[in-house]
Amino acid sequence: MLDRRNFLKSAASLAALGGSALPAGADPLAFSDDGDWRAYEIRTIVEIDSTEPTHVWVPAASFADPLWSRPFGTDWTGNSSAELVRDPVYGAGIVKLEWRAGAGLRRAEIVNRVATRDRSVPLAAGGRAASLTSEQRALYLKPTALIPTDGVVKETSDKIVAGAPTDIAKASAIYAWLVANTERIAATRGCGSGDIKAMLAAEKLGGKCADINGLFVGLARAAGLPARDLYGIRVAPSRFGYKSLGVGSADVTKAQHCRADVWLEGIGWTPMDAADVRKVMLEEPPKNLAADDPKVAAAREALIGGCEGNWVALNCAHDVALPGSSGAPVGFLMYPEGEVAGVRLDCVEPAAFRYRIEAREIPI
Numbered sequence: 416m417l418d419r420r421n422f423l424k425s426a427a428s429l430a431a432l433g434g435s436a437l438p439a440g441a442d443p444l445a446f447s448d449d450g451d452w453r454a455y456e457i458r459t460i461v462e463i464d465s466t467e468p469t470h471v472w473v474p475a476a477s478f479a480d481p482l483w484s485r486p487f488g489t490d491w492t493g494n495s496s497a498e499l500v501r502d503p504v505y506g507a508g509i510v511k512l513e514w515r516a517g518a519g520l521r522r523a524e525i526v527n528r529v530a531t532r533d534r535s536v537p538l539a540a541g542g543r544a545a546s547l548t549s550e551q552r553a554l555y556l557k558p559t560a561l562i563p564t565d566g567v568v569k570e571t572s573d574k575i576v577a578g579a580p581t582d583i584a585k586a587s588a589i590y591a592w593l594v595a596n597t598e599r600i601a602a603t604r605g606c607g608s609g610d611i612k613a614m615l616a617a618e619k620l621g622g623k624c625a626d627i628n629g630l631f632v633g634l635a636r637a638a639g640l641p642a643r644d645l646y647g648i649r650v651a652p653s654r655f656g657y658k659s660l661g662v663g664s665a666d667v668t669k670a671q672h673c674r675a676d677v678w679l680e681g682i683g684w685t686p687m688d689a690a691d692v693r694k695v696m697l698e699e700p701p702k703n704l705a706a707d708d709p710k711v712a713a714a715r716e717a718l719i720g721g722c723e724g725n726w727v728a729l730n731c732a733h734d735v736a737l738p739g740s741s742g743a744p745v746g747f748l749m750y751p752e753g754e755v756a757g758v759r760l761d762c763v764e765p766a767a768f769r770y771r772i773e774a775r776e777i778p779i
Contacts, residue, residue: 444655444717448535453724454487454779455650456528457667459751461493461512461770463521467756468514472737474748475499475508476527478645478728480684485530493523500738504554507730507748511738530779532724536685538583544683547641555641555678559733561609561746562629562644564637571615572637582640586677586687589634590719593689595706597621597630599697605763606671609644609746625747627690628675641678643731646749648672650774651725657714659698660691661725667774668765671749672726688718 459473475489486508491497495512502509514521547555558564564572575592576585598621607626611633614626621627628644635642649670653661662670672691676684695714696704704711729749736744741757750762751770760768 444657444713444721444723446533446535446717446721446723448482448533450533450724452485452530452532452779453651454528454530454777455727456526456775456777457648457650457727458773459525459527459770460773461521461523461525461751461753463514463753463755463769465521465755466516466518468516469495469512469521469753469755470514470737470739471495471512471521471523471751471753472740472748473510473512473525473751474646474729475510475525476529476727476729477501477506477508478647478730480728483532483534483724484728487528487530489525489527491523491525493521494519495521495523497523502730502732502735502748504734505730505732507732507735509735509738509748513739527727527729528777529727531727533721534686534724535721536682538587538679538682538685538720544679544681546680547678552641552678555643556636556639558633558636559746560744562611562633562636562733564633566612567615568611568633569637572634575634576638582679583682585638586635586640586679586685587719589631589638590687590689593627593631593634594692594715597627597689597693599623599627599690599693601697606673606749621693624673624688624690624694625749627693628673628688631675631677631687631689635675635677643676643684644673644733644747645676645728645731646671646673646747647726647728648749648772648774649726651776653723653725655723657695657699657710659694660714660723662774665773665775666771668770668772670772670774673747673749674722674726674728676731685720686718686722687720688722691718 476486495514579585600621603623606624607622609625609629611630632642735748742759753760
C-alpha cells in the first residue's frame with residue numbers, strides 16, 4: 416500500500432529526476448521531430464489446430480498522426496472468413512477472422528504496413544498546437560475499467576502535482592515520480608495487466624509498460640490532463656545502441672510495448688515513457704543499473720517528450736468489445752485475441768495460442 420512506502424522519496428530526488436544535466440560520458444538519445452520516415456511490414460501468422468468454431472481478432476495498424484505515424488493498409492490471406500472492423504469509440508482497426516466447426520488447420524496471415532519516425536516535442540508552450548474538441552477532451556479524461564481516476568488514483572495524483580503551477584509542471588512531476596517510485600518486474604506476464612488500482616495496492620509499485628505507463632495515464636487524467644495509452648510493437652533495433660529499447664531479430668512476437676501521451680495546451684500530444692526508463696535500469700547491459708548511471712540519465716531525459724521511431728502504434732483503444740465474441744471486453748488491444756468453442760485463448764502465451772509476429776523494413 417502507498418502508506419507503507421516513502422510516497423515521495425525526497426523533493427531533491429524528484430527534481431533531479433525531472434531535469435538534471437546528463438552525467439559526463441552519457442550518450443544522448445538524439446530524437447528528431449523532422450527525421451527520416453522508415454516503413455515496416457508486420458506479419459502476424461496464426462495457426463490453430465482445432466475442429467471447433469474459432470474466432471481470432473488481430474490488431475490492425477490503424478493509428479495515424481501526420482507528424483510520425485502513417486498506416487499504409489492491412490491485408491490478409493488464409494482459410495477463414497475475414498473482415499476489417501473498427502472499434503466504435505477509438506476507431507481501432509481489427510481484423511476479425513472466423514472458422515466454422517470442421518476438420519483442418521485454421522491458418523491466416525495478416526500483414527500491416529506502416530511508416531513511422533522519431534518524435535521530439537519540446538516542453539515549451541508554442542501556441543501552435545490545435546486544441547482538442549470537447550468530445551476528444553472528454554474521451555481522454557474519462558476513466559476506463561483498468562484506469563480509474565478516483566479513489567487511490569486521485570489521492571496519489573493530488574499529492575504528486577500539489578503546487579505544480581502549469582500543465583507541463585504537473586505532467587513532468589508525474590513522470591518523475593513514476594521513474595523514482597516504480598520498478599519493472601521481470602516476472603510480470605506480457606506487458607502487464609494494466610490494472611493501476613491493483614498496482615497501487617500491491618507490495619511492489621511496478622510491473623511492465625501497460626502498468627507503469629497506464630498509471631501515468633490515470634494519474635494525468637485524475638489531475639485534469641487529457642492522456643492516452645498508445646498500444647503498439649517494437650519493430651527494429653534502437654539505433655542508439657540500447658538493447659532494451661529495440662528488437663534483435665525479425666521475430667517480434669513478444670515485442671509489444673505501450674507508450675503514454677499527455678495533451679499539453681499550446682504543445683499538443685507529448686510522449687512520456689517512464690516505463691522504458693525503468694526497462695533501461697533493469698535490462699540494459701550489464702543490467703540493474705543505478706538511477707545515476709549515464710545510460711539511465713540519457714534515457715530519462717530523452718523519454719520525456721520524445722521516443723524513437725523503431726516502434727509502431729497500433730491503436731489507443733480501451734475496453735474493446737471484440738465483435739462476435741462471447742467473452743468480456745478486453746482492457747486494451749495490443750495482442751492477437753482468440754476464442755475456440757467460446758473459450759478465450761491466452762493472448763500472452765503465443766506458443767499455446769499458436770501465433771507469431773515478424774517485422775521487416777520495407778521501401779517507402
